[in-house]
Amino acid sequence: MTAGLTLDELTIGYRGRRPTTIASGLHAVAQVGRLTTLIGPNGAGKSTLLRTVCGLQKPLSGAVRLADCSDTTRMRPARLARRIATVGTQIIDPGRLTAREVAELGRTPYLGATGRLSADDRARADWALEAVRAQSLADRPFHDLSDGEAQRVLAARALTQEPELLVLDEPTSHLDAPSRVEFLDLLSTLARENALTVLVSSHELELAMRLSDAIWLLSPDGALTTGSPLEVAASGAVSAAFDRGRLRFDPERFVFDVQSDG
Numbered sequence: 001m002t003a004g005l006t007l008d009e010l011t012i013g014y015r016g017r018r019p020t021t022i023a024s025g026l027h028a029v030a031q032v033g034r035l036t037t038l039i040g041p042n043g044a045g046k047s048t049l050l051r052t053v054c055g056l057q058k059p060l061s062g063a064v065r066l067a068d069c070s071d072t073t074r075m076r077p078a079r080l081a082r083r084i085a086t087v088g089t090q091i092i093d094p095g096r097l098t099a100r101e102v103a104e105l106g107r108t109p110y111l112g113a114t115g116r117l118s119a120d121d122r123a124r125a126d127w128a129l130e131a132v133r134a135q136s137l138a139d140r141p142f143h144d145l146s147d148g149e150a151q152r153v154l155a156a157r158a159l160t161q162e163p164e165l166l167v168l169d170e171p172t173s174h175l176d177a178p179s180r181v182e183f184l185d186l187l188s189t190l191a192r193e194n195a196l197t198v199l200v201s202s203h204e205l206e207l208a209m210r211l212s213d214a215i216w217l218l219s220p221d222g223a224l225t226t227g228s229p230l231e232v233a234a235s236g237a238v239s240a241a242f243d244r245g246r247l248r249f250d251p252e253r254f255v256f257d258v259q260s261d262g
């Protein structure tokens with residue numbers, strides 16, 4: 001197994017007038033060819049961690065290392081864009097562009113001074129649209145797509161970027177139930193078949209536990225528990241972070257049960 005992403009004594013948070021530390025001294029590894037899902041209750045710091053991993057936000061201290069040990073927190077944006085692709089929670093508004101043209105935007109970090117796409121650039125975008133099963137959407141205006149369709153096209157744009165690390169913040173939030181399963185399964189397949197490291201955040205705890213190769217659980221106290229879904233469930237950390245009221249997480253079936261009174 002090869003480490004595609006390593007958090008190295010990473011402390012995340014916010015500077016400014018009211019400095020806030022969200023989590024400190026984090027250590028974790030995401031493997032190449034695996035789907036790693038970051039889970040945690042609202043406000044635990046998932047988006048903060050993902051933004052820090054992608055170089056969109058500076059860490060308070062520590063490093064985020066790629067497979068060759070280079071530190072993304074010190075990388076220039078142009079270099080970052082060739083190595084990490086990210087899909088945020090917001091659906092973008094690219095004006096009148098078609099879905100194919102949006103996917104082709106993923107080639108931007110590789111274009112020369114003319115800004116013209118080569119046949120290889122176009123072929124890469126076509127491959128990515130096919131990989132996320134969005135070829136049939138290619139010629140449609142992006143802004144006419146449903147949120148779920150748009151999310152698949154944005155994933156294609158990220159793949160077109162030929163990253164070694166793909167980071168998606170809540171990629172299933174706009175999808176219906178079967179599409180959520182399908183999309184996480186697709187990400188797992190893409191990771192495996194393309195030697196890609198994939199890190200996603202999700203509120204779909206039960207699905208994430210069933211479909212991910214590895215789990216990073218960020219607890220409200222800033223602790224990060226990592227391992228296979230079985231290992232993380234057995235550690236009791238999922239229950240500690242999510243159980244409330246009569247809701248209990250079953251670490252063997254990966255589902256929440258509502259306990260009866262008495």
Ligand SMILES: Nc1ncnc2c1ncn2[C@@H]1O[C@H](COP(=O)(O)OP(=O)(O)OP(=O)(O)O)[C@@H](O)[C@H]1O
Nearest residue numbers: 014020022040041042043044045046047048049203
């Ligand atoms: N720009 C900011 N400055 C200071 N604090 C912030 C800033 N953005 C977010 N926070 C705080 O950081 C904490 C973590 O927020 P974050 O959005 O990373 O959590 P999350 O786990 O992604 O939450 P959710 O599941 O609700 O999306 C929260 O307490 C939030 O209020």
